[in-house]
Amino acid sequence: MLDTLSAPDKPRNEAPSSDDSQMFELAPVSLWLEDFSGVRALFDTWRAEGVTDLRAHFRDHPERVAECAHSIGVIKVNRKTLTLFEADSLATLTANLGAVFRDDMLITHLEELCQLWSGQSSFMSQTVNYTLGGRRLDVLLKGAVLPGHEARWDRVLVSLEDVTELEGARHRLAHAEAYARGLFEDSPVSLWVEDFSAVKRLLNDARAAGIVDFRTFTDVHPEFVERCMQEIHVLDVNRHTLDMFAAPNKPTLLARLPEVFRDDMRPHFREQLIDLWDGKLFQQREVLNYSLDGSEVHVHLQFSVLPEHERDWDLVLVALTDITARKKAEAYLEFLGKHDVLTKLRNRSFYVDELNRLERKGPYPVTVIMADLNGLKRINDQLGHAAGDALLRRAGEVLAKAMESPFHAARIGGDEFAILMPSTDERGGAAMIETIRQLVELNNQFYPGSLLSFSMAAATCQQGERLEAAVQRADLLMYEEKRAHYANQGPAGLND
Structure with a gap:
């Protein structure tokens, strides 16, 4: 207050007569x-x-x-x-x-x-x-x-x-707002406050136009999904979001959102739209985003239209939990389940599953190539298993280089390999064997020392035949070639 800190020296306790x-x-x-x-x-x-x-x-x-x-x-x-x-x-x-x-x-x-x-x-x-x-x-x-x-x-x-009471209420409100802001800004997950009202209007327009099957509609009109993505307005993000998406500040992130939500994000967003069309205002799913440095960011997304905003969807909270490390671990475990760790080729488990699938569905003809790595036992005995493992890795490099989708090479035993070639006849099998031999020759020029070589043979299975019978034929032919290979080496190769 503006008033005095002490009373005046002379008494002033009489008011003018005009005072009421x-x-x-x-x-x-x-x-x-x-x-x-x-x-x-x-x-x-x-x-x-x-x-x-x-x-x-x-x-x-x-x-x-x-x-x-x-x-x-x-x-x-x-x-x-x-x-x-x-x-x-x-x-x-x-x-x-x-x-x-x-x-x-x-x-x-x-x-x-x-x-x-x-x-x-x-x-x-x-x-x-x-x-x-x-x-x-x-x-x-x-x-x-x-x-x-x-x-x-x-x-x-x-x-x-x-x-005092009004100021107390104001201070309590300010404290509550600061507390809420602190929870938002310091949350250990990425938080986005978004306005989906324009998306709501687009969906309403689609209903008014007579759209009933929204999934089919978005199949035919993928541009509608793209437009909905463009109509989302991001109101705010927290600090963890900037760290997760490698953004120096909020304006930079908001100006570069097309770099974050792109490519593989679109199918996920389409499913999100379909759920919104069906009235699901709370959603959870795993999606793929991208940081501003271009790296993939796998996230667990939780989407919720906030209470009292269900009519217009003008206030939506999106929480993103970074699961990139988990997805990498899952991918590695999946890789281990289907691949041979040493050669990086497919493993026997994948080979058996793929063989059964091709048996049922084809497409025919299916050509099978059986291959056996020559000299592995001798190298293990004379130079040690480290040298043998190095030769196996070279074998994996060669076979992987020769593969093109939908062909697959698998290590099915210690020195045994198989190649499955759907929709391929005998000529395709012969061409693949020739390609592998050329790659082996190049590999031996690059790696001096132990020579890499395969004994190989192919067999083709036609529609109506048993694929296992083709595998057995290829296996027999491969062993004939292997015996011929060792016979040419003389006594030195008899124990290989």
């Missing part, structure tokens, strides 16, 4: 009749000294704010004032004004003084006072120089409205 004492006494707000003539005299002195900017003057001479406060005299207060400040009389109140107006009160008093300095005849501020019992009061202060006293400011009426 009864109305003043019974007013439901705290009223103070004060004498600001001392403030006016100080202002005149400072102006004469050349002061033009009172705020700068107070900054250089902060003690003069208190000087102004001490120059204000309290003439009278009303009954509400005594009750509010827990005083039994005006004398008790004025004798303890130092306890009422303290701490940061002078900061707001400075603002009141600057309003008067600028030529205003009234002033207003929100400040803190204290009752004589020490209770804090948040008050809204309004003051006005009474008519006829503009020259001397010797009669100023000041009202104080107790806004």
